[in-house]
Amino acid sequence: MRQVFITRTGGPEVLELREAPDPLPISGAVRIRVKAAGVNFADIMARKGLYPDAPKLPAVVGYEVSGVVDAVGPGTSEDWLDKEAVALTRFGGYADTVLAPVDQVFAKPPRLTHAESAAIPVxxxxxxxxxxxxxxxxxxxxxxxxxxxxxxxxxxxxxxxxxxxxxxxxxxxxxxxxxxxxxxxxxxxxxxxxxxxxxxxxxxxxxxxxxxxxxxxxxxxxxxxxxxxxxxxxxxxxxxxxxxxxxxxxxxxxxxxxxxxxxxxxxxxxxxxxxxxxxGHLWEEGAKVRAWGDTLLAGVAEGWIRPHVDRIFPLDAAGDAHAYIEARRNKGKVVLEA
Known part of the structure; x- marks a missing residue:
């Protein structure tokens, strides 16, 4: 798989695309082949060393993805296999393949693209x-x-x-x-x-x-x-x-x-x-967050939730995506396309 690492604190140039073996799904998790990943200001704060919750560098950040489930871990329902899904990730989202706990995975709204779906969770x-x-x-x-x-x-x-x-x-x-x-x-x-x-x-x-x-x-x-x-x-x-x-x-x-x-x-x-x-501090309140997510995804079907993607960058241009947001040029969501 391909992942974008924050190699050290600094400007957008410290982001680096690296190759790694595909992860194997663990118990209670699914593996998603990512089509789109959301970019958030917290990611920029992490790159600058200003986000206390960020993993130790070098690290892969990213809280949300949309893609297709291609494998499930032990004890996880196989109903998810080959399904389009949108998920919250506790980092690791800047990648073309991620693992996500099944309780943080939602069915992708059919009326939305993967980029639009990745604009919803955070x-x-x-x-x-x-x-x-x-x-x-x-x-x-x-x-x-x-x-x-x-x-x-x-x-x-x-x-x-x-x-x-x-x-x-x-x-x-x-x-x-x-x-x-x-x-x-x-x-x-x-x-x-x-x-x-x-x-x-x-x-x-x-x-x-x-x-x-x-x-x-x-x-x-x-x-x-x-x-x-x-x-x-x-x-x-x-x-x-x-x-x-x-x-x-x-x-x-x-x-x-x-x-x-x-x-x-x-x-x-x-x-x-x-x-x-x-x-990012509500991981222990999964039931609440899931209920909120269900309401919002129902809002997509009803037409009052309308995610707007301003611009899509390739995964290997994550640094350009960061610079675009820092310049306050975006109107709505910036997304990485894997």
Missing amino acids: NYLTAWQLMVVMGAAAEGETVLIHNAGGGVGLAVIDIGKRRRARLIGTASAGKHEFLKSRGLDAAIDYTQTDWLPEVMRLTEGRGVELILDPLGGGHWRKSYKALRATGRLGMFGASDAAASCLPWPLNLLSVAASMPWFHPLSLMSANKAVFGVNL
């Missing part, structure tokens, strides 16, 4: 946890989506429209028309204007009920200010650390030092809430 499960499970977005509430043009942002738009929420997003101007065609109600160009006064203008000074913020650092403090009473701030990343010009680990320390402290008494007084989401 982004849509994260968005579901943010919007529904913990954010409790309700009809008529206003949701502010930072980095609305990313994979999670587009997933949030799909889910938000389903829940009849009003959706405001921050994104560069070149993405506004596309985002509105996907269902965003109002777009703010954060590169040209301060988004906070604009949010307050759009909400007649009240603020919003739910904010989803992947940026980290002092940006969370600013987002908290935009909440109205009963508002919730959902934090799901710290991408500002990757954008910092400081060397590691100073960039991570700089972002951490600027993060706000939320005191329980002040939260009670303000009638506000803050919460964090990390899908």
Whole structure:
């Protein structure tokens, strides 16, 4: 099989394609011949040495794949053989062959391509946890989506429209028309204007009920200010650390030092809430995640889950895929094709 390794911390050039023997399926697992693998910002953080959950380097990252099951391990139902499947992988996804625990494997939606199917697991499960499970977005509430043009942002738009929420997003101007065609109600160009006064203008000074913020650092403090009473701030990343010009680990320390402290008494007084989401720490909650996944895949069949693949790169061009995302050029998902 072919795998893309992060050989050391650094820029996209540290990614290297290597050959290895095909893995043999173990008990409770299936082997998938990968057609498409999703690329996520966590992979970029791992490449830069900023992702504490990443395996020790050199390592193969990647959390999601779509392909065809060609072998099953002992005790695993042979019904999966030759079936198209989409799966969560605890790393190892940047490959043309992977092993995945059968309880993290789902039937691929027939109406989607493999690339579109690989765009679902991480982004849509994260968005579901943010919007529904913990954010409790309700009809008529206003949701502010930072980095609305990313994979999670587009997933949030799909889910938000389903829940009849009003959706405001921050994104560069070149993405506004596309985002509105996907269902965003109002777009703010954060590169040209301060988004906070604009949010307050759009909400007649009240603020919003739910904010989803992947940026980290002092940006969370600013987002908290935009909440109205009963508002919730959902934090799901710290991408500002990757954008910092400081060397590691100073960039991570700089972002951490600027993060706000939320005191329980002040939260009670303000009638506000803050919460964090990390899908990679839910491996022991498989039943919950599977139920969320079943709902989302049913949403594909019903037409309200619409994964958008912005660009597909060959497996051996994974470094180019990373550079494309880091330049914030993508509108939606970036995928590797094995």
